Amino acid sequence: MLHRIWQLAFKEFIHFSRDRLMTPFILLGPLLQLVLMAWATSRDIEHLSLAVLDQDRSQISRALVTAVTNAGILDVTAYPDSLEEVQALIERGKATVALLIPSGFAAELEAANSTPQLQVIIDGSNMLASGTVRRAIEGAIAEWGQKLAFQWGGAGETGPPIDLRMTARFNEELKYGLYAIPAELGFVVYLVTLLVAAVGIARERELGTLEQLLVTPVTSLELVIGKAVPAMVIACVDFALLLPLTVWGFNVPLRGSVWLLLSLTLLFITVELGWGIMTSAIARDQQQALLFVFLLAMTEMVFSGYIVSVDNMPPLLRVASNLFPIKHYLIIVRYIMVKGASLQHIWVEAAALIVLGIGSLTATFLILGRRRVD
Amino acid sequence: MSLYRTLAIMRKECLHIIRDHRTLFLVTLSPAFLLFTLTYVLAFDIQQVSYAVLDQDRSELSRRYVAGLVGEENVSLAGYVSSYDEVDGWFLRGQASAVVVIPPGFQADLGRRRPTTIQAILDGTDPVTASDALARVRARTQGFIIQERLGPLSPSGAALASLLPLDVRLRIWYNPGQRSLFSLVPGLLGVVLIMPTLSSAVALAREKETGTLEQLLATPMGRAEFWLGKLIPYVISGLLSCALATMVATIWFQVPFRGNGLVFGLLALDFLLATTGLSLLMASFVSSQQAAMIGNFLIFFLPSFFLSGLYQPVPKEISPSTLASYSLPTTYFVIIARGVLLKGVGLANLWPETLALAGLGGASLALGIGLFRKKLR
Numbered sequence: 247m248l249h250r251i252w253q254l255a256f257k258e259f260i261h262f263s264r265d266r267l268m269t270p271f272i273l274l275g276p277l278l279q280l281v282l283m284a285w286a287t288s289r290d291i292e293h294l295s296l297a298v299l300d301q302d303r304s305q306i307s308r309a310l311v312t313a314v315t316n317a318g319i320l321d322v323t324a325y326p327d328s329l330e331e332v333q334a335l336i337e338r339g340k341a342t343v344a345l346l347i348p349s350g351f352a353a354e355l356e357a358a359n360s361t362p363q364l365q366v367i368i369d370g371s372n373m374l375a376s377g378t379v380r381r382a383i384e385g386a387i388a389e390w391g392q393k394l395a396f397q398w399g400g401a402g403e404t405g406p407p408i409d410l411r412m413t414a415r416f417n418e419e420l421k422y423g424l425y426a427i428p429a430e431l432g433f434v435v436y437l438v439t440l441l442v443a444a445v446g447i448a449r450e451r452e453l454g455t456l457e458q459l460l461v462t463p464v465t466s467l468e469l470v471i472g473k474a475v476p477a478m479v480i481a482c483v484d485f486a487l488l489l490p491l492t493v494w495g496f497n498v499p500l501r502g503s504v505w506l507l508l509s510l511t512l513l514f515i516t517v518e519l520g521w522g523i524m525t526s527a528i529a530r531d532q533q534q535a536l537l538f539v540f541l542l543a544m545t546e547m548v549f550s551g552y553i554v555s556v557d558n559m560p561p562l563l564r565v566a567s568n569l570f571p572i573k574h575y576l577i578i579v580r581y582i583m584v585k586g587a588s589l590q591h592i593w594v595e596a597a598a599l600i601v602l603g604i605g606s607l608t609a610t611f612l613i614l615g616r617r618r619v620d
Numbered sequence: 621m622s623l624y625r626t627l628a629i630m631r632k633e634c635l636h637i638i639r640d641h642r643t644l645f646l647v648t649l650s651p652a653f654l655l656f657t658l659t660y661v662l663a664f665d666i667q668q669v670s671y672a673v674l675d676q677d678r679s680e681l682s683r684r685y686v687a688g689l690v691g692e693e694n695v696s697l698a699g700y701v702s703s704y705d706e707v708d709g710w711f712l713r714g715q716a717s718a719v720v721v722i723p724p725g726f727q728a729d730l731g732r733r734r735p736t737t738i739q740a741i742l743d744g745t746d747p748v749t750a751s752d753a754l755a756r757v758r759a760r761t762q763g764f765i766i767q768e769r770l771g772p773l774s775p776s777g778a779a780l781a782s783l784l785p786l787d788v789r790l791r792i793w794y795n796p797g798q799r800s801l802f803s804l805v806p807g808l809l810g811v812v813l814i815m816p817t818l819s820s821a822v823a824l825a826r827e828k829e830t831g832t833l834e835q836l837l838a839t840p841m842g843r844a845e846f847w848l849g850k851l852i853p854y855v856i857s858g859l860l861s862c863a864l865a866t867m868v869a870t871i872w873f874q875v876p877f878r879g880n881g882l883v884f885g886l887l888a889l890d891f892l893l894a895t896t897g898l899s900l901l902m903a904s905f906v907s908s909q910q911a912a913m914i915g916n917f918l919i920f921f922l923p924s925f926f927l928s929g930l931y932q933p934v935p936k937e938i939s940p941s942t943l944a945s946y947s948l949p950t951t952y953f954v955i956i957a958r959g960v961l962l963k964g965v966g967l968a969n970l971w972p973e974t975l976a977l978a979g980l981g982g983a984s985l986a987l988g989i990g991l992f993r994k995k996l997r
Contacts, residue, residue, distance in 0.1 A: 265911045275918040283926040285941035286934070293936060336793060337965050339955065342933075364788045370795030371958040373803035374748065375933045380790070380798070381755040387788055388762055408730075409737045410761050412754055415711055417744025422932065425747055430926060437917055445910040453830070530640060532909040533822045537646035539913070540815055541654060543921065548658045553931060554800060555749065558668055563661055581712070584745045591712045 250464055254472025258446065262476070272442065276434045276484050277491065283430045284496045288423030291378045295323035297341035299332055304352035310364075313390040314345060319382040336369045343368045343379045355394075416501075416584050427498050428579045429552045431488055436546070436572055439481040439515050440539050443522025446473035447614075448535035466614045470607075473526070474519045481515045492583075501586030507579070510592075513599050514575040520606030521571070527613045546570045551577070574598045625841050629849025636823060637857065647819050648857050651812040652864035658808055659873045662801045668694045669753045672716035674701040679727035681768075685738075688767070689720065689760045711743040718742045718753040730768065794876075794962040802876070805869045806957035807930040810891065810950045812865055814920045816858035817895040818913065821903035824850055825912035843992045847985070851896055858892040859885070870961075878964030887956050887970065890977045894949040895920065897984030904992055924950040952977050 262268045296315065300307050315322055324341055326332050335341040346365035354362035366383055370376045417424045447469070450456035459469065489507075492498045500507070525542065529535035547553065549567040556567050567573050574595040581587035589596065637647050671690060675682050690697040698716040701707060710716045721739040729736040740757045742750040795802040827833035836846065866884070869875040877884075902919060903912040924930065927941065928950040935942055945951050952973040959965045959973075967974060 261908070261910075265906055265908045267906045267915070268908065268911045271906075271911055271914045271918065275914065279918050279922055282941045282944045283922065285939060286927050286945065287932055289935040289937075291933065294933070337959075337963055338969050339959075366788060366790045368790070368792045370792040370798055371803060371806075371962045372929070372933055373795075373798065373800045374931055376792060376795070376798060376803075377748070377752070380792070381751055384788070384790065385755055385758055388759070392762060392765075408761055408765055409735055410758055411737055411739045412742065413739065414742040414744035414750060415708060417747060417750075420742070420744050420747040420750055422747050425745065426926070426932070430922075433922060433925075437922065438914075441910070441914050441917060445913070449910070530642065532913075533819060533826065534640070534642055534646060536822055536909065536913040537643070537650070537815065537819065540818060540917075540921070541646070541650055543917075544654050544812065545657060547925065548661050553804070554661055555667075555746070559661060577714075580745055581714075585712055587712050 247468060250468050251472045251475065254464065254469065255475040258473065258476040261449075272438060272480055273483065273487070276438055277487055280430060280434050280488055280491060281495070284423065284427045284492065287426035287430065288421070288496055290422050291374060292319045293321050294319060294342045294375060294379055295340065296320040297324040297326050297332055297335050297344040298322050299326050299329070299344060299346045301349040302347045302351040306352035306355060307347045310347065310387070310390060311345070314383055314386045317382055317386065319378060332367065336367065339369070341369070342372075342375055343383060345383070416586075423496060424498060424584055425580070427492050427496050428583050429550070429576050431492050432572060432576050432579050433547070433550075433552075434488060435481055435485050435511070435515070436518055436575070437543060438484050439477055439518040440522045440525075440543065441536075442477040442480050443474065443519045444525045444529075444535045444539045445532055446477070447523065447526040448529045448532045451529075452531040466611060470523055470610060470614065473523055477519055477522065478515055481518075482512070485511055485515075498583060500583050502582035502588060506589060507582045510575075510578050510582075510596055510599070513596065513603065514571060514578070517571045517599050517603040517606060520603055520610060524606055524610040524613065527610055546572045549573055568598060569602070571599055571602050574602075622842075622845060626845045626849045626852075629841065629846055630853050633823065633850060633853040637819070637853065643819075647816055647854075648861050649864065651815050651861035652868050654812045654815075655805070655808060655865040656868050656872070658812075659801065659805055659869060659875075662799075662804055667749070667752055668696070669718070669749065669756060670696040670698040670716050671753070671757075672698045672701045672710050672719045674704070674707070674719055674721045676724040677722050677726035681727035681730060682722045685722065685726075685761075685764055686720075688764050689757065692756065692760070695756065707741055711745070716743070717746070717749050718757065720757060794958075801873065802962060803958075804930065805873065805875050806961040807928070807954040809862065809865055809869070809957050810928070810953035811921075811924045811930070813858055813862055813888070813892065813953075814895065814916075814924065814950075816854045816861060817892070817899045817920065818916050820850060820854035820896050821899040821912040821916050822909050823854075824900055824903040825906055825909040828907050829909055844989050847900070847989045847992060851893075851900060851985075854896050855889065855892045858896065859889060862888045862892070875961060877961050879960035880966055883966050884957075884960045887953075887960065887974060887977075890974055890981065891949055891953045891956070893981035894977045894984065897981050897988060898949065901984045901988040901991075904988060920948075920950065923948050927951065928954050930954050946976075947980070949977055949980055
């Protein structure tokens with residue numbers, strides 16, 4: 247039996263070596279992808295452009311602008327002269343946010359019974375940018391206003407009575423990359439596994455060689471394992487290339503146990519192989535298999551918790567998200583690498599992966615058993 | 621170049637798609653189906669935050685502060701932490717996104733007008749949720765100060781209140797509720813439209829893999845005829861899926877469509893020509909469907925999520941990753957789709973993106989036809 251599995255696996259590797267672009271695609275491609283994506287996401291969301299329409303032109307209005315730009319998240323890139331110009335800047339994407347200070351702002355602020363107005367206009371078309379901008383500008387204005395109020399007239403107090411201090415655990419500077427890069431690592435390994443696994447049986451069926459295999463003594467189990475081994479080898483090699491890159495190249499900490507991470511990654515790859523081979527067994531030809539993979543990958547992407555946090559989904563979808571292995575794996579990677587978690591914290595996710603793996607492999611055998619020849 | 625022969629290739633390609641109802645579904649309907657599923661997940665997205673509190677003061681005032689902190693919608697109190705050593709445990713179990721620490725003597729200090737310090741310890745693993753939690757704590761703390769100073773505790777409350785009023789009118793254009801639905805769906809259109817593109821690459825690779833390309837090479841068909849015959853059916857099916865997917869987004873999920881439908885169709889065509897052209901160009905270098913697929917995923921799929929500005933804005937400084945972002949058609953389409961659907965702008969604002977896509981489309985078409993050899997390797 248081992249001999250037959252080895253023969254099948256060897257045959258797969260010959261297929262890869264036939265296409266001269268295949269080896270760079272599956273080994274260097276993921277590496278290059280991760281470098282580019284990690285590069286892009288390790289830049290924090292800062293230096294977003296702010297347009298200032300200052301109709302007051304007073305010392306106070308200038309101090310306000312300085313206070314708003316102090317944190318480095320916003321840079322003043324334009325001083326428009328009118329509301330129309332502000333609108334044009336935002337429409338063209340030249341400014342993400344505009345601060346409008348009306349004339350008489352300083353005078354009103356100093357006068358006793360008046361409420362000076364400020365207007366902030368944010369381009370809401372990109373969620374992440376608009377959220378960051380909103381927090382930055384609201385926080386800065388409120389803090390500035392409060393400081394000013396206490397400076398001018400706080401009864402005996404020189405500053406705000408409560409000083410809010412922030413510390414962040416695991417990611418002191420709140421770098422976005424530490425969140426995104428482990429997820430990107432997970433996605434790259436995931437896609438390579440799925441793509442290699444999904445084609446195996448579909449190709450045999452498309453070319454008619456599945457029938458030839460079926461008249462040999464090869465059993466369904468041997469066929470599945472023979473197709474799974476090459477995909478697993480490739481996925482493991484890729485992971486072994488990518489992990490050092492994230493740790494040394496992009497300074498993502500690896501605080502937990504490497505062995506725990508490696509063994510759970512192996513488990514994850516096995517589960518995804520199950521999914522991939524199942525896709526391959528359902529599809530009639532390679533094009534279908536590949537399009538199925540695309541459907542699956544898109545759905546997993548959305549349920550993974552990367553784009554929308556799983557906690558924020560409605561209850562039914564939250565339950566559904568447990569069916570997707572990548573959701574559990576991303577938690578595992580993030581918790582082990584960034585939080586230094588041990589098995590006691592993530593055993594639920596590990597158990598979920600085992601259950602999903604058993605489920606998908608059983609389904610594959612059932613499907614293969616029923617429709618060996620189409 | 622003969623129109624007849626191009627049409628013959630196109631007909632053959634369409635037959636391939638229509639022949640199997642599953643392929644037909646995957647190429648035309650599934651982008652709309654996919655967008656429906658994805659949008660359904662996004663439609664209910666509400667940022668939720670849960671705090672744990674380390675109350676070292678245990679006074680009436682500190683309880684009032686905590687009540688104010690969690691008395692907001694979508695904010696919950698995960699529980700009380702008894703010491704600093706326990707904080708990490710809460711984060712490791714994923715039970716709270718922030719721990720708010722109230723110092724001993726909080727009530728006494730505030731009563732005697734001595735400054736006091738509140739500490740917010742954040743779980744930095746998810747920086748977006750963490751900074752959202754911090755912003756909420758800050759806003760609530762400021763609200764608390766004003767409330768306390770205005771209350772019976774403070775004799776100078778009225779004076780202070782007259783100093784603090786700043787009426788900040790915050791307007792979030794195009795997406796007032798800051799819903800991820802409106803922000804992501806136009807961009808996701810670009811991602812789901814990769815599907816027809818993908819099929820074109822796989823279709824070209826299939827001709828090579830199964831050897832039918834040799835048969836085609838033996839016919840009088842020219843290389844431009846072959847190339848266009850391959851390209852056009854997938855662009856058309858892409859346009860069809862684009863229309864379907866846009867309808868799903870706007871009719872079912874009420875994503876605004878403020879711009880001109882015709883302009884959007886034209887720009888979608890521009891985008892599809894660029895992606896299908898690049899995809900076919902890539903496929904012309906490989907000899908198996910699997911390699912075509914892996915290439916496609918690496919070139920279009922993953923970068924579309926991480927480099928296109930769909931989620932995280934494309935950084936401004938020039939680096940290899942920004943260059944990669946701007947050679948990716950999806951980057952331009954995300955801007956175009958958001959522009960037309962949300963901002964209601966037209967070609968006057970979107971011409972740089974339109975030109976960039978046309979350039980990518982034209983270059984890939986010229987290269988594809990130019991490099992395609994009508995002979996066997």
